[in-house]
Structure formats: C-alpha cells, structure tokens
Amino acid sequence: MTIGAVARRVGVAIDTIRYYEREGLLPEPLRRASGYRSYDEGAVRQLRFIRRAKDLGFTLEEIRDLLALSADRQRGVKAVKKRAEERLAAIDERIAELTRVRDGLEQLIDACPGHGSPDQCPILKALTDQEDEA
C-alpha cells in the first residue's frame, strides 16, 4: 500500500503520516526500490490507534507512551488503564473549569438588559470599571 492509499483509508493527510513517522509514532515502513513507502495492515491499525487516541484528547506525546505500553504485552494493560484514568481526570478538570467560566458568563448575560446605557451593562462592568480611549 502506498502512503496515499493509507491516507485515504484512514482519512488523514499524507503529510501527517510522514509527520507521525518523523515523530516516532509510526515505525519506518519498508520501501520499494523506488524509495516509495510501502505499508501493510498493521500500519493502518496503528494509524487508527493514533487517531482515536487523539480524539480522546491524548497528546502525541502521550500516544507515543501508550504505544510503547501496549507493546509490553503483560505489564502494559495496567499502565494503559492508569493513563486512561489520568486522562479522564484531566478531562473532568477541564470540564469543571469551563463550567465555572460558563456560569459566570451566563450570570452576566442574564443581568444585562441588552440596551440602554453601558453603565447598566453588567458585562461591560464586569470587564472594566470604566474604560476609555482607543
């Protein structure tokens, strides 16, 4: 399979595949005599693994780590679960943070009549106590 075929199958740009290879997320593939990269199904699976992990919010750095762990057939499982739990905690924290911001913003919006003097606008008031020149 050429790089283009893999790219189409997984739905990822060719450049991205080469980038992952440079970054050590994908092994160096075999090459044809011409120098073209030649991929097998395993590469497609690994690329999908990377994409799914990315969708779960893992960074490429973390994915590199996950890949190493999953290669360790015995001890990998425990460590992978741990990483997943850490990831979950991070997501929860991010959600909590966003929720706080969200609620604050909503309060301001609810209190804003949407017209009249800027002095009555709690959004502007919250942002500044009186702003001026530009």
Place this chain on the structure above:
Amino acid sequence: MTIGAVARRVGVAIDTIRYYEREGLLPEPLRRASGYRSYDEGAVRQLRFIRRAKDLGFTLEEIRDLLALSADRQRGVKAVKKRAEERLAAIDERIAELTRVRDGLEQLIDACPGHGSPDQCPILKALTDQEDEA
C-alpha cells in the same frame, strides 16, 4: 506610570503589554522625552478588561472586537451582549463535546480489568479495532 509599574499592578508581563499594543488591543501610550511609555489609569483599566475577557475564554481577536464595541457607548451594549451569548454557546458546545469524550473514556476504563492479556483490554481494543472512519 512606566510599563513595568503597569505590569506589576495588573499582574502581566511587560512583554505582553507591548505585544497587546502591537496587536492593537491597547492604544499607543504617551511617551516621555526618553521614549519610555507613559501610562495612566485608563490604560490599567483597559488592560484589566483584556485580562478578564481572556479569562472568560475570549480570544484576543474577539477582545479587539469587544473593545471597539464597548467604545460605542450607546449601541455597543446590544452587540456586546450578543457576543457574550455567542461565547456562551461556544463554551456549551465545547463542554458537550468534552462530556461525550469523557463518558466514552469512562466506559472503557470501567470495562478494563487492569491486568491480564492486552487482548482483553477494552481500551487498547477500542483504540485499535476497526469500526468506523471517515
């Protein structure tokens, strides 16, 4: 007030202030004979405005926009409220997205025994198995 004094009062780096000025978020301040920037209270307020808006998740681009709107003391209020509502909707969307990812990840974790063969690990399986794809 020198740039350093403003930076200390607002709790922001000097470089950041100059950066905001370059980016059109802060007006060009008066200069002393020496060329030093000279700030007044208005600048401190505007800088705080920027910081608060940033904490609410507005991008610098959006803040530039907010500043222009809030300068229009009459018609600005309505537009500002609208921007705030759009921002709220964007945050809600992001929270929903994160929550989806979160729940998916939690299911995988709950189903993983945390030991044994990697073939039994639903986390690794979910990452590797072929189901969908665009």
Place this chain on the structure above:
DNA sequence: CTTGACTCTAGACCTGGATCAAAGGTCTAG
C-alpha cells in the same frame, strides 16, 4: 512514449499567545 497522478526529500511556514535575546539608552539610589 507521454501524460498526469503520485511520491520522494528537506526544510519553510502556519496559528495563538506570548516570551526572550541582543544591543543599546535611561533612570535612580547611594
């Protein structure tokens, strides 16, 4: 054989939001 699609490489460039460096000029306390 030629065309056009594909691939190769190295390296430059992009976004956002800063942050730092270099080389110099200014200001202030002692």
Place this chain on the structure above:
DNA sequence: CTAGACCTTTGATCCAGGTCTAGAGTCAAG
C-alpha cells in the same frame, strides 16, 4: 559617578500539530 534596574527596538523562538513548497523521481494508463 556608578551599579544595576529599567526601558527601547527588531526580530527570533517557543509550544503542538501539522501544512505547504520546490524540484525531482516514479508509476499506470492510453
């Protein structure tokens, strides 16, 4: 007066995660 903190500018660098370019070579179809 001098040390050292502070300020000036332009331009580079950083992070992540790619994206794009140029110029060259390769492959499959007609």
